[in-house]
Amino acid sequence: MVAGGAGFVGSALVRELLALGCRVIVYDNFLHGSPSHVDNLGPGAVVVEGDARDRSHLYDVLRRECVQFVFNCVGDTFVPDAYDHPARFFDNNTAAAVSVLLASRDAMVKAVLYVSSTEVYGLAGNDRPIDESLPCCPVNTYAVSKVAADRACHTIHIEHGLPVVLARIFNCYGPRETHPYIVPELISQLHRGPRLRLGNVAASRDFTYVEDTARALVRLMECGPVDATPVNVGSGRAVTIAELAQHVGGLYGYERVDIELDSGRLRRRDIDCFVCDPTRLRELTGWLPRVDLYTGLRRTVDWYESNGRMWSFERRGVTIRG
Ligand SMILES: NC(=O)c1ccc[n+]([C@@H]2O[C@H](COP(=O)([O-])OP(=O)(O)OC[C@H]3O[C@@H](n4cnc5c(N)ncnc54)[C@H](O)[C@@H]3O)[C@@H](O)[C@H]2O)c1
The missing domain is CATH 3.90.25.10 (UDP-galactose 4-epimerase, domain 1)
Incomplete structure (x- = not known):
């Protein structure tokens, strides 16, 4: 499943997974994603409209479709929108992330990959390439809601044994930006x-073409750490x-x-x-931008x-x- 699969990063990831021969369930409430982003993808893709905060619906879809791996690209992502809608950001970033984790636990999926953000580093990364050892120092509502989701990934992994990969992606660009x-x-x-x-x-x-980011996310699901320790994804x-x-x-x-x-x-x-220090990503997966x-x-x-x-x-x- 790609939750948030009708969005910018999600729709690139869906295409990458389909090209690899996977069957893909796109789960999205179309808050910012567009149905046109996931039109005509062929028989390998199933599009389900649903809200990631609706844990029981999400659970039903995960079970019905026998989902084994969940990529969570759900998010409320445009930083200035949070000036007007701060609570919505905590709903769609933090509460939705917790809901996806718990529904995945209940449906016994093999692993969840959560798409987090460079923004969590905030001021800590202002004057040097950012590796995963830097502390989180968020300076806006979006970033704070993502830090909370990151920490939920970690605690739910520790307390419930759910395998979780935590990818912190840097700026992407490409077709279908939302x-x-x-x-x-x-x-x-x-x-x-x-x-x-x-x-x-x-x-x-640090700009990475969205197809390269999608490829890195797939590689991390294949061979990244499942203990919710962060891995940065960016060109460097x-x-x-x-x-x-x-x-x-x-x-x-x-x-x-x-x-x-x-x-x-x-x-x-x-x-x-x-700017990303992608050393850990490279060591784990061999990924290089193409x-x-x-x-x-x-x-x-x-x-x-x-x-x-x-x-x-x-x-x-x-x-x-x-
Ligand atoms: N685009 C970037 O450069 C970038 C950089 C860093 C991190 N990220 C992260 O990557 C992820 C994807 O970002 P994006 O750029 O594709 O954003 P996006 O807005 O295009 O995608 C997010 C998707 O989630 C969906 N969504 C939002 N709330 C939902 C809910 N409650 N239930 C179901 N679906 C919901 C939206 O409709 C949208 O399709 C986000 O978590 C974001 O924080 C993106």
């Missing part, structure tokens, strides 16, 4: 011309948002892109730099151009802010 994060934002603005209005362009982030290279903007501008044929500060897009609290930044951005632009120049969040009428 929120106005920076790559969709750059593409949406740059297809109209070489001018951008952005927030903090000095921030640097960071770029600034300003550099990223010039890359995407180059794909649209612009020699130079002009960037104007839009203070409305600045986050209330931001981290200067997130898609470099230029190729991944090219593929993302091509997807956007051939899918009606529309991200799913634009269909939901989401307005963009920091």
Whole structure:
């Protein structure tokens, strides 16, 4: 099962698992995921609409479909949304994670992989590559709700013996993004011309093409630690948002892109730099990214151009802010 499988990371993971010949149950309430992300996947995929917090429904689906492995990609993930909906973030990140763990325990699945986030490191990782020994130092509601879910993975593993893999992924990008994060934002603005209005362009982030992230998650389910100790998933290279903007501008044929500060897009609290130290992931799985930044951005632009120049969040009428 891929819970949250109609979302951005989940739908890439579903495709990766289907390509490997797995039968996949997609479980999603379509809060931010889109049915169009999991259309026409062929006979190997079954899409079930349901809320991950509804433990009894989830349990029934796990038993009925004889699910052996659960990837939990459920989340409320767009950091600025939590300014308006803090309780919803604890529901969809923390309570939903606990529900998935307990339903999986009851249904006796072989293992659960929980998709956590680089954001849990917060300020601790601001000035160095982030390995798993760094403490959690979250600075926003999203990150706090993810830390709580991470700790629930650990305690439920210890107290109930459930095998849990804990993957902390860094920024992903690619087709089917579900929120106005920076790559969709750059593409949406740059297809109209070489001018951008952005927030903090000095921030640097470690971007991994979503198919590479999905492959790492599968490898971790195959051979990662099942004791809920974290494994970071990221390329190990960071770029600034300003550099990223010039890359995407180059794909649209612009020699130079002009960037104007839009203070409305600045986050209330931001981290200067997130860069992954992927040593543990490599030692455990042999994973290396296969898609470099230029190729991944090219593929993302091509997807956007051939899918009606529309991200799913634009269909939901989401307005963009920091
Ligand atoms: N995208 C990234 O760069 C990134 C980086 C770090 C961590 N993550 C983590 O990866 C996971 C997936 O993120 P994403 O970018 O694909 O986000 P997303 O919003 O595209 O996917 C989350 C999915 O969960 C579904 N969902 C939300 N609440 C639900 C509920 N109560 N019951 C059932 N389904 C529910 C949504 O409809 C959506 O399809 C999240 O846990 C997120 O914290 C993502």
